[in-house]
Amino acid sequence: MKKFFLVITILLNFFGCSFFNQQYYQSAYKEYSDGNYQTALYYLDEIVKENDYVYDVYVLRSKVNLKLGNTEQAIKDIEKAILIHDGYESNFIYGKILFDNSDYKNSLYHFTKSIEQNNRFTEAYLNRAYTYYKINEFEKAIADYQKAYELDPNNSVPFVNIGFIYGLIGRNDLAIEYYSKAITLNPKDFNAYYNRAGEYLTQNKNQEALNDLLNASELDNRNTELLFLIAETRIKLKDYQNAFNDYTKILLIDSLNSLAYYQRGLVNIELKRDKAACDDFTKAGELGYFESYEQIKKHCTKKTPVKKKK
Numbered sequence: 001m002k003k004f005f006l007v008i009t010i011l012l013n014f015f016g017c018s019f020f021n022q023q024y025y026q027s028a029y030k031e032y033s034d035g036n037y038q039t040a041l042y043y044l045d046e047i048v049k050e051n052d053y054v055y056d057v058y059v060l061r062s063k064v065n066l067k068l069g070n071t072e073q074a075i076k077d078i079e080k081a082i083l084i085h086d087g088y089e090s091n092f093i094y095g096k097i098l099f100d101n102s103d104y105k106n107s108l109y110h111f112t113k114s115i116e117q118n119n120r121f122t123e124a125y126l127n128r129a130y131t132y133y134k135i136n137e138f139e140k141a142i143a144d145y146q147k148a149y150e151l152d153p154n155n156s157v158p159f160v161n162i163g164f165i166y167g168l169i170g171r172n173d174l175a176i177e178y179y180s181k182a183i184t185l186n187p188k189d190f191n192a193y194y195n196r197a198g199e200y201l202t203q204n205k206n207q208e209a210l211n212d213l214l215n216a217s218e219l220d221n222r223n224t225e226l227l228f229l230i231a232e233t234r235i236k237l238k239d240y241q242n243a244f245n246d247y248t249k250i251l252l253i254d255s256l257n258s259l260a261y262y263q264r265g266l267v268n269i270e271l272k273r274d275k276a277a278c279d280d281f282t283k284a285g286e287l288g289y290f291e292s293y294e295q296i297k298k299h300c301t302k303k304t305p306v307k308k309k310k
Contacts, residue, residue: 020051037067055084088117092124104135122151138165156186167199175199190219206236224250240270258289
């Protein structure tokens with residue numbers, strides 16, 4: 001009788017998981033993929049009304065609720081999914097929810113469980129590595145990033161993140177080495193160029209840094225933060241004309257950027273363009289960058305000549 005009862009239980013669970021409105025699920029998945037989260041939620045809620053024991057439905061509904069900002073309901077959904085099937089995907093999602101709520105200890109537990117259930121799940125290694133980084137377990141983080149690279153050797157992200165950790169702990173040469181590996185893997189990795197430039201700047205290798213920053217700019221030519229850094233690096237190299245051009249580019253993107261006017265004014269002083277400098281300082285001041293008035297006093301206020309007594 002025990003064996004018979006066991007078989008019946010398994011069959012009931014199997015059919016409970018299998019028989020549900022597949023058309024509604026497919027519609028929900030499509031709406032989720034298209035960013036129509038409220039519509040996706042409607043379909044999933046309708047399925048649950050008919051059958052509240054479907055793993056895939058609760059996993060997807062947890063993702064939808066996260067997108068809608070319904071964190072508490074997302075947690076309930078993923079906990080229900082784990083009760084139905086304690087699988088690597090549900091543990092991974094739960095780990096991400098906990099991570100986003102800064103519960104690193106429990107997020108590590110679920111990421112680890114996800115890896116134990118599927119030791120070739122790259123995303124779980126990447127997320128566990130980031131969690132280790134957040135709690136300053138740098139060696140464990142690096143080990144997980146290495147594993148993620150082994151599983152996906154065309155992905156430059158693990159090397160970028162390893163480089164970042166090495167830079168953080170002061171091992172700058174190793175940081176540059178890993179950023180270089182990332183660039184070899186993916187010559188269009190913006191973060192690898194940008195971060196390697198930062199390491200070069202700490203070593204006063206300004207030309208190498210500029211080369212990387214310019215490569216990064218080719219990948220994102222409207223990034224004003226990057227353009228500021230390019231201009232600052234050019235100034236270190238005394239390349240004032242191109243620094244002027246960089247600040248001008250910033251102003252073409254953001255015409256109200258007071259700092260760009262101020263910095264361009266300083267560059268104009270170096271280029272002996274006093275009138276242009278004063279125009280820039282005046283504009284910066286009008287936009288609220290009050291430090292510019294010190295420059296106006298210094299460079300733009302005409303001094304009244306002192307008359308000699310007869």
